[in-house]
Amino acid sequence: MDIADLADDFTARDWQRTEPDPDDPLRFAMIGLGWWTVEEMLPAVAAEPGIETTVLVSSTAEKAERVASETHTDAVGIDYDAFHDGAAAEEYDAAYVCTPNALHLPYVETASELDKAVLCEKPLESTAERAERLVAAAEGIPIMTAYRMHTDPAIRVAKRLYEEGAIGDPVAVQGHMTQDVLYIAGADSWRLNPDLAGPGASVTDLGIYPINTARFVLDREPVAAQATMTSSHEAFEDVPDEVANFLIEYEGDVTGSYTASQHAQLSGSLRIIGTEGELRLEPAFFNDDRARLHYRTGEAGISEQTITFPTVDQMQVEAAYFADCLRDGREIEADAAHGLVDMRAIEAVYEAAERGERVAV
Known part of the structure; x- marks a missing residue:
C-alpha cells in the first residue's frame, strides 16, 4: 500500500457534509475563560467561517468583558450565575464548557435546560459517577466530548490505513504524552487539585489522549487496566501521578502501553504495531506542524x-466538525x-x- 497515494486522495475535512453560512453562523457561549479558552x-473559532463567539462566561461579568475587549471578540460578557439564570440565552446556540473537570456537570445541566448544544472539554467530568449524571442530563441535546484528535488529519489517515488492512491485525499500541504543568500554569494549577481535576493530574489530563486515540483508530473498547x-x-503531594506508567487492555487482546506526566519535557507519540506493519505518529497529540x-x-x-x-489548528477543526x-x-x-467510557477507564x-x-473497566 502506498501511503503517499492515500494521503493525496485524502481530504483533511473528509467529515464535512455542509457548507458554512457566514450569514447564519453557529454562535458559541464560551464558559470558563482560562488560558486554553483564551x-x-x-482564536480558533474566530478563524473558522460559519461559527462565532457571541457570549463569554466567567467568574465576573467584568472579567468576561475584559477578555472580550482584549481578544477583540464582539461578545456579551456575563458571570456564571447569570448563565445559570438564562441570561443572554437568545445570543448563543451552543455552549463550549472549559471549566475545571469537576464543574462540567452544572453547566451541561443548564445548557440542556436551555436546549443548547454542548461541546464539553475532556475528560468529561472528574469522576465516572458525575460523568454518568452528565450523560443523563444531556439526553435530548447534541453533545460532543472535545476529542480534537478525532479530526486531526494524521490520525484520520492512520485510522483509514488500519481499516484497509495496512498493518494487518493489531498487536500492541505504545504512546506517551508529557508536559510541565508547573511551567505552563504554576503549582497552584487546578489540575493539581483532586477536588477540581479528579483522581489525579497526569492520566486524567494527558493519558486520556493515547487511551482515546487508540480507541478511535482501532474501534476497540478498553476492558482492563494495570498501572x-x-x-x-x-x-504533586495531593495527586498520585506526577508520572504514570499504565497498560490498557482493549477488546481483541490488544494492549496499550502508555506514559503520562505533568512534570516532564513537552512530548508525545503514538505507535500502533500490527502483524504486517506499523504506524507511528510523532510528535503526537499537540498542535505541531512537525508531525509526521x-x-x-x-x-x-x-x-x-x-x-x-x-x-x-486542531481546535478550529474540532469546532468546525461540531458545527457541521x-x-x-x-x-x-x-x-x-x-x-463516559474513558472516565471508567481512567478510574480503573x-x-x-x-x-x-x-x-x-
Whole structure:
C-alpha cells in the first residue's frame, strides 16, 4: 500500500457534509475563560467561517468583558450565575464548557435546560459517577466530548490505513504524552487539585489522549487496566501521578502501553504495531506542524513511507466538525456516552495503581 497515494486522495475535512453560512453562523457561549479558552479556542473559532463567539462566561461579568475587549471578540460578557439564570440565552446556540473537570456537570445541566448544544472539554467530568449524571442530563441535546484528535488529519489517515488492512491485525499500541504543568500554569494549577481535576493530574489530563486515540483508530473498547504511579515533587503531594506508567487492555487482546506526566519535557507519540506493519505518529497529540506519520511494512520493517500534513489548528477543526454535525443534523461520534467510557477507564487506571493489580473497566 502506498501511503503517499492515500494521503493525496485524502481530504483533511473528509467529515464535512455542509457548507458554512457566514450569514447564519453557529454562535458559541464560551464558559470558563482560562488560558486554553483564551489562547486556543477563541482564536480558533474566530478563524473558522460559519461559527462565532457571541457570549463569554466567567467568574465576573467584568472579567468576561475584559477578555472580550482584549481578544477583540464582539461578545456579551456575563458571570456564571447569570448563565445559570438564562441570561443572554437568545445570543448563543451552543455552549463550549472549559471549566475545571469537576464543574462540567452544572453547566451541561443548564445548557440542556436551555436546549443548547454542548461541546464539553475532556475528560468529561472528574469522576465516572458525575460523568454518568452528565450523560443523563444531556439526553435530548447534541453533545460532543472535545476529542480534537478525532479530526486531526494524521490520525484520520492512520485510522483509514488500519481499516484497509495496512498493518494487518493489531498487536500492541505504545504512546506517551508529557508536559510541565508547573511551567505552563504554576503549582497552584487546578489540575493539581483532586477536588477540581479528579483522581489525579497526569492520566486524567494527558493519558486520556493515547487511551482515546487508540480507541478511535482501532474501534476497540478498553476492558482492563494495570498501572504504577509516583509523585515526589512537592507540587504533586495531593495527586498520585506526577508520572504514570499504565497498560490498557482493549477488546481483541490488544494492549496499550502508555506514559503520562505533568512534570516532564513537552512530548508525545503514538505507535500502533500490527502483524504486517506499523504506524507511528510523532510528535503526537499537540498542535505541531512537525508531525509526521510513518508507515513501516515488509520483513523486519525495511520498507518505510513518511507523509507530512498541512498544518491545521486542531481546535478550529474540532469546532468546525461540531458545527457541521449540528448543521447536518447527524449524530456526533464522540458524544457524552463515548466520553463516559474513558472516565471508567481512567478510574480503573488509578484503582489499579492503588491496588497493585489488574482492574476491569
